[in-house]
Amino acid sequence: MSDLDTRERVLQGTAPGEGLAIELIGDGDLVTADMSLSIGPAHPATHGVFRIVFEMDGERIVRARPVIGYMHRGFEKLAEHRDYRQIMALVNRHDWLSGFANELGVALAVEQMLEMEVPERAQWIRMLMAEWNRVLNHLMFIGSYALELGAITPMFYAFREREDIQHLLEAATGGRLHFTYNQVGGVKIDLPAGFLRESERLVGVMRQRMPDYFDLVHGNEIFRGRTVNVGPLPVDVATSIGVTGPALQATGLAEDARVTEPYLQYDKVEVEVPVGANGDAFDRFDVLLRRIVASIDVIDQIHGHIGAGPVNQKLPKMVKAPEGWTYVRTENPLGQLGYWLESDGGRTPWRLKMRTPSFSNVQAIPYLVEGQLLADAISILGSVFFVVGDIDR
């Protein structure tokens, strides 16, 4: 039966004013052909060049296949050809929103292999910078995630705060994204005069402004409607995949390397680890917000501990890690960042594996979006919090 015949059969036989007599053809469920929908590689919801292919059944996602690698720059290979000083400038690039935290892991790994004692002031400075870096990173995601869900305002607020913090970090490091402030044995130079005073002032500013963010999000009906019970992640699936950071804490597990395996001087401060209940998109975002508050509290405590002293130490002309391997993990803003540093005693590493949080977290996306509506996929993608450079390295 041709289309024309069908239309005639459906539309015929009604008197004027009686409406159309529409006859449904076929019985049982409406059969829809599976459709393949490709989002990306350049799509605003993917924060970079990341592609995801959905197999759709109507509005519902049957299967999702993330396609990654568009930003693969071969950092692990490049690191095998550089000495440890050069690697610092290399590793702060894969996750461009947490440059300082990325450097820190390499510095700690080399120091652990050399069994080097780092001056206490340098350790506190590293903590201070790492925490401000975390706040910077989380503010970015607060702005961008709300933007994806249609709220423009939080982005403006987030960037107002970000700019102040950027200025602070720039004063000490000279960089806005790629700080290159760590070095083996400490940090490059001491803090500039007035840094701590400005840092203290910003703690006050942030504490005053955080309630605004909570109001913008918690009190927003649309935001809640689009995130509550969307993309729940059970804790056992999360750990089996290797999800860490806010996405793991949202499932109710208070796993945070700063608390469970304290590095630097984290055992001397109180770090509150916020957790969620359902592991849904709302919980992930809520944990992210509360992590900022926790970081601000840590920064406030650091101000009381930071004392005088040297910030680095004299190094040999060429730092060579002894033979063997070590694994160091740190709590990066987006999750746990692990470095496997294997050395043959030379001046470059034999193998530097970057275990990046985004790579593992993004692996949970196919599980999260399966059976969800396409419109929810955007809110799920954003709530996993990833940086594409961190996935592809």
Next chain:
Amino acid sequence: MSVLARRDRALTPDETEALLRDRLGDGIVGATLAHRTFTLHVAPSAWVEVHRRCRDEDLLDMDLFDSLFGVDAGDDGFDVVTVLYSTSTGNRLCLRTRCEGGREAPVCPSVTDVYRGADWMERETWDMYGIEFPGHPGLEPRILTVENFEGWPLRKDFHLTSRVVKPWPGVKEPAELDEDGNVIEREAGVGDAPGPYALDEAMAKQALERRRAAEEALAAAAGNAAAVEVGDGPAADAPTSEPEGDA
């Protein structure tokens, strides 16, 4: 399940090794504890079983799958390493195995049935080292490199293109050599200083004077040296590092 609820009951490295040796016998080849990293060396035949034990044994409870990756082991082939972590005891365990098949056809059993996270990690390891993982749902297409990429980039015999030494096509300093390869000797002249400024002129003059004085001193020293027969000392602190291509 809460975090670090059983920290005080966490096994020591020795106890972990003893427990797994008891369960797997010869599957555990050895153990190293260096640089605060505890590694168990496992035979490929016991690779999947040791992961299952680590996850399911109540005393170990390694629930968080941290990472899986390859390491080039030189002539011996390739190693595969996994890092596991327990959120209840706070213990970390690294497992390491030597792939069968040498450098030609490295093969390692897949642990995707035990940990979901191994899926992408094994794809990445295949992409970077060409290690096959029997039991994996699908290693292709290549996960990080482009689909038609040839070669295994993280193998040591895969050379980084930017580090292949390429001779510099000309002289390092312009006008160092003439067409016949002779070194061009040029004396700084007053008129050579750039710019018409008096300061430049004065600086060029001073430079010329300094150079003349240095040459005279050198000539005098050479005369003395020839008299007492003192050879040239070795060049002080010669640079030993290789040329840095694209640093």
